[in-house]
Amino acid sequence: MSGNQAIWLFTGAATLFLVGTDVFIMSPLLPAISAEFGVTPAAAGWLVTVMAVMYACGSPWAGTLFDRLQERRSYVLVAGLVCFALANLGTALADSFLLLLGSRLAAGLSLAAIAPSVYAFVSGLAPANRRAAWLSVVVSGNLTGLWVGTPLGTLLAGWEGWRLPFLCIAAGSLLLALLNGRVWPKMRKNTLMPQTKRRPLCDVLRSVVVTILWSMAMYGVYTFLGTALAQQNEFTSAQLAVSLTAYGVGAMLGSLSGGRIADWIGERPVSTASLLVLVPFLSLVGTLPSSNWLYPLLFLWALVGYAFVPSYQSRLSNEYPGETGRIMSWNITGMYIGMTLGSYLGGPVYQLWGFTALALICGGFALGAGVLSMGFVGKQVRNAPPDHL
Known part of the structure; x- marks a missing residue:
């Protein structure tokens, strides 16, 4: 594996680690959030629901845009990370439950541009006989957010309150936006591949x-x-x-x-x-x-x-x-x-x-x-x- 290939995989795995941490961190923080804003646990659960719904609904649109931009595909990923940083900053600074809910909605839309772009970049750049192995590395980065990122975020929340993990995620998103903007090569529709019609x-x-x-x-x-x-x-x-x-x-x-x-x-x-x-x-x-x-x-x-x-x-x-x-x-x-x-x-x-x-x-x-x-x-x-x- 070349140096560039290792950097691509590290960047993809680190980006999806941040995504996984953000997706899973909300659940253990819901009791503290519901107590601060005086809402029921069921109402606080909407913070998870709206993010998941916007993530799911926005992904097909972002993926189609990624395919169409050709050499400027990295713009989708970088824009998603910048918006993700702003959304998490909004979560950390929200002074009402309505603003908090809006920030999680924005975070879900941002994630819709991030994860599909990473998977598409890695899949497109991988050697044909190593594609699944490359994808497994970035998938494992996402899963590490579940069993490493989420516990660490929970510890930070216990130390300085539930807002601190989201400030850290916002800062990490900006750093990863800079990294992703530099490491991915320009991509184009490969003219040597058999031309196929858009699948129904x-x-x-x-x-x-x-x-x-x-x-x-x-x-x-x-x-x-x-x-x-x-x-x-x-x-x-x-x-x-x-x-x-x-x-x-x-x-x-x-x-x-x-x-x-x-x-x-x-x-x-x-x-x-x-x-x-x-x-x-x-x-x-x-x-x-x-x-x-x-x-x-x-x-x-x-x-x-x-x-x-x-x-x-x-x-x-x-x-x-x-x-x-x-x-x-x-x-x-x-x-x-x-x-x-x-x-x-x-x-x-x-x-x-x-x-x-x-x-x-x-x-x-x-x-x-x-x-x-x-x-x-x-x-x-x-x-x-x-x-x-």
Whole structure:
């Protein structure tokens, strides 16, 4: 790997680490925010909802713009990071709940320009036989925000209040805007690749359904995991922290290993196998065994589940040549739709039938995704020359 390639991967991973930290940090800070502004926890939860909705809705537009700008594609990413810095500064300085809500809405729109651009840059610049491995590195950066960035942000909040983490994210966004503006090479539509028509939206949506079902399976269980462990297994805060750490480490290693294996044996078998093997693991997690068995089980569940992400992203990049920004952005939208549906539908299921039934139903979502993954056939372009000047 050349020096420039290492810088690209570091920049992409660092950028998505900041994104992951911002996405996940709000949840542990909601009690302090609701107390300061005198709103109910349910009302404070809208801070997470509006950001996720704007992130999901804005991504397809930003991805399409990325594809159309050709040599000026980095403008989308840099503009997104600058706006993201301003949005987080607004969050830190908000003196009313309405202003706070508006700042999170702006943060979601900014993220819609950041994440798809990073994935599209990395996918377009990667060697054909290393694309999934490269994508796995930046995906792991995003996941590190869950198990490293969020705990660090929570510690900062405990030290100087909930506003400090957002000031740090704003400062980091400006630094990354400068870095991203300098490191990415100019890119163009590769004239040596076979020219293909813009794929119909129905094809895109059919591909994204696989991601929606995967996300429903993973996050439907994950959303209620902490509650189930506290209520049924009577886990302490320390045990919950160990459980989430085991899951986070497994997710990161699953992403890294899934990308490497996909480059070795192919994206289609890895993405499909990940979905099918996920089914029994979800069933086992639903039994909530004792901590001696649960920690390694959570690690293996995340390891298997997150192997899907880089392998499927690489597969989509091959199946949609010339439309990387578009398909990556729609894939992110699908992921957030699945997260929303999984948590929304999981609540009634958990209350009525319990955690075991929820895990079995989510296993059904994973099985459906695996079947669709086997059946969908897209046009693939391999060994394409690099997409930069």
